Amino acid sequence: xGQDLVAWQLTVAAGGKLPLTQEQVKLNGHxxxxxxxxEDAYGGFLPQTGTVKAWxxxxxxxxxxxxxxxxxxxxxxxxxxxxxxxxxWGADREEARRRLxxxxxxxxxxxxxxxxxxxxRVLEHDLFSSGGATTAFIGQAxxxxxxxxxxxxxxxxxxxxxxxxxxxxxxxxxLRDFRNSNAGTNPLRLVCGEAKQLxxxxxxxxxxxxxxxxxxxxxxxxxxxxxxxxxxIDGVQQSANRLFDGELLxxxxxxxxxxxxxxxxxxxxxxxxAGDGRLLAPMDGRIVAxxxxxxxxxxxxxxxx
Numbered sequence: 080x081g082q083d084l085v086a087w088q089l090t091v092a093a094g095g096k097l098p099l100t101q102e103q104v105k106l107n108g109h110x111x112x113x114x115x116x117x118e119d120a121y122g123g124f125l126p127q128t129g130t131v132k133a134w135x136x137x138x139x140x141x142x143x144x145x146x147x148x149x150x151x152x153x154x155x156x157x158x159x160x161x162x163x164x165x166x167x168w169g170a171d172r173e174e175a176r177r178r179l180x181x182x183x184x185x186x187x188x189x190x191x192x193x194x195x196x197x198x199x200r201v202l203e204h205d206l207f208s209s210g211g212a213t214t215a216f217i218g219q220a221x222x223x224x225x226x227x228x229x230x231x232x233x234x235x236x237x238x239x240x241x242x243x244x245x246x247x248x249x250x251x252x253x254l255r256d257f258r259n260s261n262a263g264t265n266p267l268r269l270v271c272g273e274a275k276q277l278x279x280x281x282x283x284x285x286x287x288x289x290x291x292x293x294x295x296x297x298x299x300x301x302x303x304x305x306x307x308x309x310x311x312i313d314g315v316q317q318s319a320n321r322l323f324d325g326e327l328l329x330x331x332x333x334x335x336x337x338x339x340x341x342x343x344x345x346x347x348x349x350x351x352x353a354g355d356g357r358l359l360a361p362m363d364g365r366i367v368a369x370x371x372x373x374x375x376x377x378x379x380x381x382x383x384x
Contacts, residue, residue: 109172111179113198115186117160120197121228125362126160129153129191132329133306133322137185141168141178154191156363162188165198172210176202187306189322189329189336196229196334228272229335234312236276237289237296238319239330239339240267242308244280244287245300246323247341264290268345271337 117127131152136144146163154160165182169175183199204220206212212220231239244265267278281288286299301309301316308321320331328339371383 108168108170109175110166110168111172111175111202112164112166113179113183113202114164115162115183115188115198116194117154117162117191118194119192119361120194121226122361124194126156127154127192128156128160128363131162131188132190132324133187133320134189135187135306136163137165137182139178139182139185141175142166142182143168144182162193173208176208184333187320187331189306189320189331190324193336195331196336199334230274231271231276231335231337231339233291233294234296235330235332235335235337236269236271236278236291237287237298238310238312238332239269239271239328240278240280240289240291241287241298241300242321242330243267243269243328243339243341244282266343267341268343270340270342275342 117129119125119127131148131150131154134148134150134152136146143166144163145166148154148162154162163186165179165186167175167179167182169178180199180202183195183202186195188195201207201216201220204212206216206220244267265280265282267280269276269278276291278289278291281290286297289296289298296313297311299311301311303309303321306320306322308319310317310319317333320329322329326340330337330339366384369384371377371381377383
């Protein structure tokens with residue numbers, strides 16, 4: 080217990096002995112721990128900030144999670160960006176590794192950018208699973224050219240389009256897709272990070288046919304709770320974590336997590352238009368100088384902050 084631990088520490092500090100000898104410490108199976116961080120593994124592992132929109136720690140036999148966060152909590156720049164420790168125990172290393180892979184994949188964390196999917200890639204890498212990983216593992220297994228940021232797959236775009244179209248319906252669900260002629264096709268322009276995609280959605284009341292890049296994908300929503308979504312795409316049943324934050328769709332799929340935005344009705348930006356005010360720094364920083372005043376005339380390319 081905590082009191083016993085304090086007593087042992089006081090005993091050692093006073094020159095006493097620990098209650099166990101090294102020979103009495105017995106090994107029992109194997110355990111592996113990973114640390115879930117708010118960091119961009121594909122951007123130099125820089126710390127990230129943001130609000131935790133959804134958090135559901137994994138459960139399962141041999142799985143333990145140490146954390147202290149709740150949905151709605153802010154991950155700020157003032158503390159270490161570690162979110163949780165995910166630990167799995169098994170009778171041997173391989174059982175512990177498999178359990179930890181499942182725990183990482185079952186972990187629900189939406190909002191800030193995290194290293195969740197990178198952790199899964201590490202645990203599933205042949206060099207790690209074989210026990211050959213050393214402190215040089217990251218550089219060996221993920222050289223710069225191989226550590227590229229995952230992009231949305233066609234299936235991810237199709238699912239996002241179906242969910243956004245369904246949510247944006249302005250008429251009752253029973254009438255939303257009614258036509259007195261052939262089914263109507265609805266164009267969408269979605270953005271996810273730096274990626275953009277044109278799609279069209281056709282709904283028939285049972286599901287959605289989403290066309291992009293010359294192919295059509297069939298999406299059917301099977302059920303969901305607050306976060307976890309069950310669906311089928313092209314006849315294959317799958318699950319994903321999803322959450323709408325205003326007009327933004329947070330979507331977490333196997334191997335990919337991203338935020339999708341519908342820009343169908345957004346005017347196209349002109350090349351020479353004024354800046355859009357986005358913050359492009361890769362992580363939080365401190366403002367050290369403001370080089371413009373309110374009302375001052377500035378020139379293109381001039382440093383303001």
